[in-house]
Amino acid sequence: MTDLSFPKLPGGLPDKRQVAASFSRAAASYDSVAELQRDVGGQLLHRLPQAFVPRRWLDLGCGTGYFSRALGERFPDGQGVALDIAEGMLNHARPLGGAAHFIAGDAERMPLRDATCDLIFSSLAVQWCADFASVLSEAHRVLKPGGVFAFASLCVGTLFELRDSWRQVDGMVHVNRFREFNVYQQLCAASGLRAISLENQAHVLHYPDVRSLTHELKALGAHNLNPGRPGGLTGRARILGLVEAYEQFRQAQGLPATYQVVYAVLEKPL
Numbered sequence: 603m604t605d606l607s608f609p610k611l612p613g614g615l616p617d618k619r620q621v622a623a624s625f626s627r628a629a630a631s632y633d634s635v636a637e638l639q640r641d642v643g644g645q646l647l648h649r650l651p652q653a654f655v656p657r658r659w660l661d662l663g664c665g666t667g668y669f670s671r672a673l674g675e676r677f678p679d680g681q682g683v684a685l686d687i688a689e690g691m692l693n694h695a696r697p698l699g700g701a702a703h704f705i706a707g708d709a710e711r712m713p714l715r716d717a718t719c720d721l722i723f724s725s726l727a728v729q730w731c732a733d734f735a736s737v738l739s740e741a742h743r744v745l746k747p748g749g750v751f752a753f754a755s756l757c758v759g760t761l762f763e764l765r766d767s768w769r770q771v772d773g774m775v776h777v778n779r780f781r782e783f784n785v786y787q788q789l790c791a792a793s794g795l796r797a798i799s800l801e802n803q804a805h806v807l808h809y810p811d812v813r814s815l816t817h818e819l820k821a822l823g824a825h826n827l828n829p830g831r832p833g834g835l836t837g838r839a840r841i842l843g844l845v846e847a848y849e850q851f852r853q854a855q856g857l858p859a860t861y862q863v864v865y866a867v868l869e870k871p872l
C-alpha cells in the first residue's frame with residue numbers, strides 16, 4: 603500500500619529554480635519538437651465535459667501557451683489566466699495571446715483567490731510537482747463549486763527504455779522519476795474532488811537513433827534534472843554503451859520511447 607502521508611517522489615524532484623530555468627531556456631525550441639505534448643493536450647481538451655462552458659479558466663503550467671490559445675478559441679466568452687513557473691515560457695507566450703493574464707507562479711501555491719475558476723486545465727506540467735497533494739488541494743481551493751480540474755501528467759513507465767538502457771551502462775539515475783498511477787488514483791480520491799474520469803494511456807514515439815531522442819528531450823527542457831544525476835562529461839564509451847543497450851528495444855518503426863500518460867477530469871462537488 604502506498605503511503606499517502608509521503609506524497610513526494612522517492613529521492614525528490616529537482617529544485618524548482620532548476621525546472622524554471624530549464625524550461626525558460628527551452629522556450630524558443632519547445633514548439634518545434636512538442637508533437638506528443640500537442641497530442642496529449644488535444645486529447646485532454648477532448649475529455650472536457652460536453653457542453654461545459656467555463657467563464658473563468660486557468661491554464662496551469664501553460665508553457666508556450668499553445669493550449670491557452672486553444673482554450674481562448676474554444677471559450678471565446680470566457681476569461682483566461684495562463685500560469686507558469688518559468689518566466690522564459692511566459693515571455694514567449696504573452697505576445698501570442700489566448701489568455702487575458704500571463705502570470706508567474708507555482709502549481710503547488712497558486713497565486714489566485716479562493717473559488718474564482720470554473721476550469722483548471724493542465725497538460726504535462728504537474729509531473730514536475732513533487733507535492734501533488736498540494737496541487738490538488740490548491741485546485742480544490744481555487745475552483746468554484748461545480749468547477750473542473752482536467753490534467754494530463756506522466757506516471758511510472760515513462761521513458762522506461764532510456765532508463766533501462768542507462769541502468770545497463772552505469773546503474774545511475776538518468777531519467778526523471780515519475781509517480782505510480784495508483785498514487786495518482788489515491789491522491790485524487792483523497793482530494794475532495796470527484797473523478798469524472800481517471801485513466802492511464804501509453805503513447806509510443808519512435809526515433810531513428812538515441813541522439814534524436816536525447817536532443818528532443820533537451821529542446822523540450824525536459825531532460826534529466828534529478829538530484830543524484832551523474833555530473834560531468836558523458837564519456838564516449840558510456841554513450842556507445844547506451845546506444846548498444848537501447849538497440850535491444852528497436853522495432854520496425856525505429857527506437858521506441860514510451861510515455862505513460864495519466865488523463866484526469868475531476869469535479870469540485872456543488
Ligand SMILES: C[S@@+](CC[C@H](N)C(=O)[O-])C[C@H]1O[C@@H](n2cnc3c(N)ncnc32)[C@H](O)[C@@H]1O
Pocket residue numbers: 618621622625626636639640643662663664665666667668669685686687688691707708709710724725726727728730731824
Ligand atoms: C512540458 S511543458 C507543458 C507546457 C504546456 N502545458 C503544453 O502542453 O505545451 C511543462 C510546463 O510546466 C511548467 N511547470 C513546471 N513545474 C511547474 C510548477 N510547479 N508550477 C507551474 N508550472 C510549472 C514548466 O515551466 C513548463 O512550461
